[in-house]
Amino acid sequence: MKKEFPNEPTNKNGFGDLIHTMNEFFHERPMKGMLQSIDDFFASSANPFGTFPVDLREANNHYIVTAELPGIKKDQIELDVFPQFMTISVTNIESYSEENERHQVIRRKQSTRKSTRTINFPRTVNEKNVKASYKDGLLTVKVDRESGKRINIE
Numbered sequence: 621m622k623k624e625f626p627n628e629p630t631n632k633n634g635f636g637d638l639i640h641t642m643n644e645f646f647h648e649r650p651m652k653g654m655l656q657s658i659d660d661f662f663a664s665s666a667n668p669f670g671t672f673p674v675d676l677r678e679a680n681n682h683y684i685v686t687a688e689l690p691g692i693k694k695d696q697i698e699l700d701v702f703p704q705f706m707t708i709s710v711t712n713i714e715s716y717s718e719e720n721e722r723h724q725v726i727r728r729k730q731s732t733r734k735s736t737r738t739i740n741f742p743r744t745v746n747e748k749n750v751k752a753s754y755k756d757g758l759l760t761v762k763v764d765r766e767s768g769k770r771i772n773i774e
Contacts, residue, residue: 682764690757701747709736
């Protein structure tokens with residue numbers, strides 16, 4: 621005699637039912653709202669672990685890297701260029717102090733946030749010939765590619 625369970629799938633494709641149940645779970649409002657808030661957190665500028673958008677384009681004999689850094693000052697940016705990759709680091713130091721009526725500091729707080737992006741170049745670059753400019757929150761870096769040498773096979 622076979623026992624029947626009320627929630628047991630009636631077809632033999634138990635895996636399909638599992639997938640259907642999982643899809644329903646992740647698309648219902650409480651779970652969907654939680655997942656959306658996690659995505660929003662990591663995409664927001666208030667995210668302490670956040671990064672910044674970077675674009676790599678290839679031109680004739682060089683690469684152009686652009687990074688969107690709104691609200692960042694030029695002295696907060698560090699560039700490190702190597703033959704195979706480039707690292708852009710942004711350091712933000714915020715200080716806060718509270719004084720009483722006698723101008724004595726009663727509370728002081730300092731926080732440091734650092735965001736870093738590493739961009740891998742498809743081909744070796746000449747790290748000695750790099751030009752960078754920063755204007756209106758947009759960092760633009762031009763890096764010359766190494767030409768290399770093509771060898772004919774005999």
